[in-house]
Amino acid sequence: MWKAQVSLCLLVMVTQLRAAMAPAPGIEISKTDRAFLDVQTQKLGAAMAEVKGPANRQFLPDVRIFYNAVRYALDDSMFYKPEDVKSAHILLELGHKRADQLMKGKHPWTRATGLLVRGYRSHIDDSVIPYGVDVPKNFNPNRRGQMRLDIWLHGRNNILSEVRFLTERLKRPSQFRPGNTIVLHPYGRFCNAYKFAGEVDVLESLDHVKTQYPIDDLRITMRGFSMGGAGAWHLGAHYADQWAAVAPGAGFVDTAIYQNIFTKEPKPTWWEQKLWRLYDVPPIAANFYNTTTVAYSGEIDKQKQAADLMAAAFKKEGMKMTHIIGPKTGHKYEPKAKIEVAKQVDAAALKGQEPFAATIRLTTYSLRNNRIKWVNIHGLKEHWKEARVEAKYIGNQKYRVATKNITALILGRPETADQKTSVCTVVLDGQRISLEAKRYASLKFRHTGNRWEVVHDLAQNSLAKTPGLQGPIDDAFLDRFIMVRPTGKPMNAAVGKWVQAEMKNAITEWHRQFRGRAIVKDDTDIKLRDMTSNLILWGDPQSNQLLAKIAGQLPIEWTAKGIRLKDKRWPADKFVPVLIYPNPMHLQHYIVLNSGFTFSEFGHLSNSMQNAKLPDYAVLDMRVPIAERIPKGVAHAGFFGEQWELTETEGKD
Numbered sequence: 001m002w003k004a005q006v007s008l009c010l011l012v013m014v015t016q017l018r019a020a021m022a023p024a025p026g027i028e029i030s031k032t033d034r035a036f037l038d039v040q041t042q043k044l045g046a047a048m049a050e051v052k053g054p055a056n057r058q059f060l061p062d063v064r065i066f067y068n069a070v071r072y073a074l075d076d077s078m079f080y081k082p083e084d085v086k087s088a089h090i091l092l093e094l095g096h097k098r099a100d101q102l103m104k105g106k107h108p109w110t111r112a113t114g115l116l117v118r119g120y121r122s123h124i125d126d127s128v129i130p131y132g133v134d135v136p137k138n139f140n141p142n143r144r145g146q147m148r149l150d151i152w153l154h155g156r157n158n159i160l161s162e163v164r165f166l167t168e169r170l171k172r173p174s175q176f177r178p179g180n181t182i183v184l185h186p187y188g189r190f191c192n193a194y195k196f197a198g199e200v201d202v203l204e205s206l207d208h209v210k211t212q213y214p215i216d217d218l219r220i221t222m223r224g225f226s227m228g229g230a231g232a233w234h235l236g237a238h239y240a241d242q243w244a245a246v247a248p249g250a251g252f253v254d255t256a257i258y259q260n261i262f263t264k265e266p267k268p269t270w271w272e273q274k275l276w277r278l279y280d281v282p283p284i285a286a287n288f289y290n291t292t293t294v295a296y297s298g299e300i301d302k303q304k305q306a307a308d309l310m311a312a313a314f315k316k317e318g319m320k321m322t323h324i325i326g327p328k329t330g331h332k333y334e335p336k337a338k339i340e341v342a343k344q345v346d347a348a349a350l351k352g353q354e355p356f357a358a359t360i361r362l363t364t365y366s367l368r369n370n371r372i373k374w375v376n377i378h379g380l381k382e383h384w385k386e387a388r389v390e391a392k393y394i395g396n397q398k399y400r401v402a403t404k405n406i407t408a409l410i411l412g413r414p415e416t417a418d419q420k421t422s423v424c425t426v427v428l429d430g431q432r433i434s435l436e437a438k439r440y441a442s443l444k445f446r447h448t449g450n451r452w453e454v455v456h457d458l459a460q461n462s463l464a465k466t467p468g469l470q471g472p473i474d475d476a477f478l479d480r481f482i483m484v485r486p487t488g489k490p491m492n493a494a495v496g497k498w499v500q501a502e503m504k505n506a507i508t509e510w511h512r513q514f515r516g517r518a519i520v521k522d523d524t525d526i527k528l529r530d531m532t533s534n535l536i537l538w539g540d541p542q543s544n545q546l547l548a549k550i551a552g553q554l555p556i557e558w559t560a561k562g563i564r565l566k567d568k569r570w571p572a573d574k575f576v577p578v579l580i581y582p583n584p585m586h587l588q589h590y591i592v593l594n595s596g597f598t599f600s601e602f603g604h605l606s607n608s609m610q611n612a613k614l615p616d617y618a619v620l621d622m623r624v625p626i627a628e629r630i631p632k633g634v635a636h637a638g639f640f641g642e643q644w645e646l647t648e649t650e651g652k653d
Helices: 002-020 031-049 061-076 082-103 162-171 197-212 227-238 270-278 282-290 304-316 335-351 473-478 493-514 528-532 545-553 626-632
Strands: 114-121 128-135 147-153 181-186 215-225 245-249 292-298 322-326 359-364 375-380 387-395 398-404 406-412 423-428 431-436 442-448 451-454 481-485 519-522 534-537 562-565 568-571 575-583 586-593 617-621 634-638
Touching (some): 061 082, 061 114, 061 128, 082 162, 114 162, 114 197, 128 162, 128 197, 181 197, 197 215, 197 473, 215 227, 215 335, 227 245, 227 282, 227 304, 245 335, 282 304, 282 359, 292 304, 292 335, 304 322, 322 335, 359 375, 387 406, 473 534, 473 575, 473 586, 481 493, 493 575, 528 586, 534 545, 562 575, 562 617, 626 634
Parallel strands (some): 147 181, 147 215, 292 322, 398 423, 534 586
Antiparallel strands (some): 114 128, 128 181, 387 398, 423 431, 442 451, 575 586, 575 617, 617 634
16 A cells, blocks of 8 residues: 555656646657658648748748747657647648748738737747737728737746647637737747746747837737736836836746745855846836836735735835735636726726836846936946936936936937027036037936046947846847857867767757757857857867867966966866856857856746856856756856956855
8 A cells, every 4th residue: 555655656746847847748649640740840841941032931930830839849749638739730731821822922811810820030049939919800901000019928837839829829819808909929938937038039029010010119018917927027127118008917026035035945146146136026116117007916816925015116116006906816817806907007008108208217237128218328337236217307408317336328319308408408416417419319428437427439448348248148148149069179078078968958958948949050160240149159268169269368267277267276177167258259249158048957947936047157067967056066156347357246245
């Protein structure tokens, strides 16, 4: 009897582990089904190759989404029920139908109404990514006038394969379907709470929809529930100037409180705690100042915590937030509360954003998210500490601005500026600055010493952290990147073996968790045009010829004998450096040394733990397995200073 109980317990544990994996492993399908689906995907691939002409080929992503969905399901074991096999058959039929139409120069789905699926090619990795779109029946592509757009972010589902996503988006109506409104359903690159590549997917799918449909930029709303609520919170705050309303349902808004993390082991490292500021929302609540925020929670839902934390953060900022609560309700919308949410969001969308907001409040901890409307932060005194701007245009070409932790600032010239005077006056941190308005399309300021100065150009001759070039390591994977494979002999066998294993894992995990295909090239094949991508350099200064060219310009010394950072040293047969740094061959982009995205293989057990796990640089112990690396395998780590220099402030706030 006890043996049976033990076996049952083991089965439960294995089942739970499989369910927690992202994506979860699927079931075996019959050899007949596999063979048929394989043949049909090949035929669809061949049909796509027959489409000629740029006018037709621009719509190929709308076909490739079907090919990818079934191909990935076959290759990655992502059939979860027999119904998924039937769905795959249907999707391939739709793909063949669209391919046939394109070969005839037709694309009727682009003018259709109802539930549709579309695709675009991502700038990050050239992968074709799907999205759903719900087009109202009254849509007429020939009619003038712009339409409201709602973005709906789906919740977590570890079996949400591409097959399932496309099938749902062709069958399931949107949670909210306002009249005369297009609803966009991003895939989010699977289930990462719309962070990292998932964040970029929302923005890229939005950009693509705008090229396909007449969208009113002043009437776009951001909505979602559960994991989608978490995404709505952080995207709502980080891109607040894009939304007429933000309406998160449930979700989470931080890491430490939601996970009760300080009661667990191991304790997070000092740098990981700083990196939470990339996505924690309460500290940047001020960004919602010009956006209508309508939060929803079930009264007895654990995730009510998110809206409660945000309500407190709003109050601290002297702002009000609407929080609609479903009585005696768990993790779902209560019907009457749902109606009230819709009513308030619809009212905000009807009103739309103000074309010009006279008062701007902006808070950030990183130059990655550095602007709201006409206020643009271009330099910080120190990353990962609170940086704030409160700016007000008071009329007649006059501004009043207060800043904190900022060294460079750009103020846009509002179209509503009063032209009665030719002198623009800016009171910046109490310092009065006057300048001839007509000479400046935008106003640029740099803080030097104890004063602000007007400058014509914020570019610097020396290295500096600037927007889009500020780290940490994971930042390189929010833009186009190329994995650069070494072709030479490594400095020692241990490094060579470690590099090959880590590179293979990085490529595999990129596809598994972000549902794309990393671009991989040999170091001997990198061309000048590739320098406009972030280069992920694998290997050492002997095995990778690109790394050899720039090794002397990096702040880390790495030889066959050892690694040196200032006065710190490690043996090269047991340790390896990883880092992000401006590419010395093209300073507008990054190089990354020996790292993919940094959250561990077990970060997917909760979306709230899918955070950056390494800062700008680290020295790793090659003897520690990947799954145990954080924090045991990190011998040393830190952030570069604002000029990309090594500092002595590691672990200090």
